Amino acid sequence: MRSVIAGLSVWGLSVLLYAASDGTGLVQACSADYQNFCQGVKPGGGRVVACLRKNLAELTTNCRSMLHEMGPAEGDTPAIPVIAPVLPGSVLRDVSYGDDPAQQMDVYVPEHPDHAAIIFMAHGGGWEFGDKSAHNVVDQKTAYWGAHQAIFVSANYRMLPQAGPLDEAADLARAVAYVQAHALTWGGDPARVVLMGHSAGAHLVSLITADGAIAHAAGMQPWLGTVALDSAAMNVPAVMQTRHLPLYDRAFGADPAGWAAASPYQQLKARPVPMLLICSTERAVSCDSAEQMAAKIAQLGGKVTVKPLARTHMQINADVGENNEETATIATFLQTLGVS
Known part of the structure; x- marks a missing residue:
């Protein structure tokens, strides 16, 4: 797995991280929010992302933006438009x-x-x-x-x-x-x-x-x-x-x-x-x-x-x-x- 990740471009790696259900793609943007609101939540199965979404109004701007880029959770209405990664050459x-x-x-x-x-x-x-x-x-x-x-x-x-x-x-x-x-x-x-x-x-x-x-x-x-x-x-x-x-x-x-x-x-x-x-x-x-x-x-x-x-x-x-x-x-x- 490490060799696969190492071979990815920055763009490809970012897409992979955003798609990760355990929220590892949020580490940089949401590290402080995780410590404040979800420190006791065990990663995996989307639990960290779900915890962060429950505290959406209290999150930092960068973390909220990253969550919205991942797309809304089932039944959610996003507060801002979801922006997908731009394809190379576009x-x-x-x-x-x-x-x-x-x-x-x-x-x-x-x-x-x-x-x-x-x-x-x-x-x-x-x-x-x-x-x-x-x-x-x-x-x-x-x-x-x-x-x-x-x-x-x-x-x-x-x-x-x-x-x-x-x-x-x-x-x-x-x-x-x-x-x-x-x-x-x-x-x-x-x-x-x-x-x-x-x-x-x-x-x-x-x-x-x-x-x-x-x-x-x-x-x-x-x-x-x-x-x-x-x-x-x-x-x-x-x-x-x-x-x-x-x-x-x-x-x-x-x-x-x-x-x-x-x-x-x-x-x-x-x-x-x-x-x-x-x-x-x-x-x-x-x-x-x-x-x-x-x-x-x-x-x-x-x-x-x-x-x-x-x-x-x-x-x-x-x-x-x-x-x-x-x-x-x-x-x-x-x-x-x-x-x-």
């Missing part, structure tokens, strides 16, 4: 990580996922438009990382006027926590997550990276690093106090305290995970913002790379995954994180 679309219709993601699983790294993408759009399935967000990226056997996740989030940047960052952090909680069902590794965002999305993943309270509140686990694709809003107060586009007023309002709260530069108080900041030399403010952010990261002892590129703001997003300098720069950065 796409799981419109996965809800919250109650709002905007809180959804698409999960692109490669052909041979096994302890796979996960690239989590936040689209741009001035904090008020954009979509996870836009061609310039996913097409080249999913082809590239799929060929490298990495999982690619593209997430939507609430936007203006429904939600401001702080709420948007909280949504994305919640989405990352969901990805980490479900990574094993996709053949992924919850510890091998890299955040990536373009434009407004680059600002939001940078804000999550700079402000640890956002990640902590959402239940995020540690991740490997962050790639910001051409954000000019690393220092929001500096942007708001100089000539700027009207979209910044719609996003950040007129309150200086609100500017600081939504500013990666101001919220950065401790060494973050390694960051790659790619900026367009066709937008001088973008590279200036990246260099200022990088200087503070370095001052705090963090690892950061700034890569100016003579490419437009839109090219820096759409062309990731093509055979170009930008993709090579990202690949080199990911290799330093242990992601090929």
Whole structure:
């Protein structure tokens, strides 16, 4: 039996564990709950799972989620939709990580996922438009990382006027926590997550990276690093106090305290995970913002790379995954994180 298990992929092993009637697949997600509620229950015959279900309302979020993924017990009505493991080489679309219709993601699983790294993408759009399935967000990226056997996740989030940047960052952090909680069902590794965002999305993943309270509140686990694709809003107060586009007023309002709260530069108080900041030399403010952010990261002892590129703001997003300098720069950065 041990030799059979050792030969399974991560995806195959996760499916086997979820199907186990004695609840051994719940060990990681439900160990604390088992100690609290079911310590006297002898494993086997589904007894541990039945005990956990009886205490469902008192369980941790990860444990409840794992139980629901196993499917409802006979006669049960699941409180949330049951999500089956994604088959290798498939796409799981419109996965809800919250109650709002905007809180959804698409999960692109490669052909041979096994302890796979996960690239989590936040689209741009001035904090008020954009979509996870836009061609310039996913097409080249999913082809590239799929060929490298990495999982690619593209997430939507609430936007203006429904939600401001702080709420948007909280949504994305919640989405990352969901990805980490479900990574094993996709053949992924919850510890091998890299955040990536373009434009407004680059600002939001940078804000999550700079402000640890956002990640902590959402239940995020540690991740490997962050790639910001051409954000000019690393220092929001500096942007708001100089000539700027009207979209910044719609996003950040007129309150200086609100500017600081939504500013990666101001919220950065401790060494973050390694960051790659790619900026367009066709937008001088973008590279200036990246260099200022990088200087503070370095001052705090963090690892950061700034890569100016003579490419437009839109090219820096759409062309990731093509055979170009930008993709090579990202690949080199990911290799330093242990992601090929």
